[in-house]
Amino acid sequence: MTKLNLLNVCFALVFLASCSAKDNAANAETVASEDAAASTIGDTTDMQKPDCGATSPRNGSAWIDKMPGDNDNPTLHVVFTFDTSSSGDEYALEFDYAEESNPPAYAYNLVRTTAGVTDDFITVEDFPYAKGSFAEPELRAVIVQCAAFDEPFEITPVEIVY
Secondary structure (H helix, E strand, O other): OHHHHHHHHHHHHHHHHHHHHHHHHHHHHHHHHHHHHHHEOOOOOOOOOOOOOOEEEEEEEEEEEEEOOOOOOOOEEEEEEEEEEEEEEEEEEEEEEEOOOOOOEEEEEEEEOOOOOOEEEEEEEEEEEOOOOOOOOOOEEEEOOOOOOOOOOOEEOOEEEE
């Protein structure tokens, strides 16, 4: 191998290593933030929950996707339905706390991120959520909270898909 070819190979290896290091740093940062959130153990149900404008949560399912493939990292999926009197609202789930149990239950607040138009009728909203690079190996339940709910909506069991 000539010196020029050897030099090109060295540059390519250094470039690939730096790309991999950046990807690993980004993944570590995501996992660290999830771990920090998971370490917030306790129950904040006594605190005022935000009013998300949603009522009657139902038809919930949750699973952790651990299937190998192109996107080879565990992903938490949560899907449920609720009613709202506003069309065009957009929602997000924000992590609130991890319940002390083994396996734990994760509690999320349903938050209205964009307010739509208030209607004179009820709109049925199907809400999907996915969190990639999910650090927890298993969950007992996913709890969804909103001040407008009569009580927190617990989704159980949380299946694991391999």
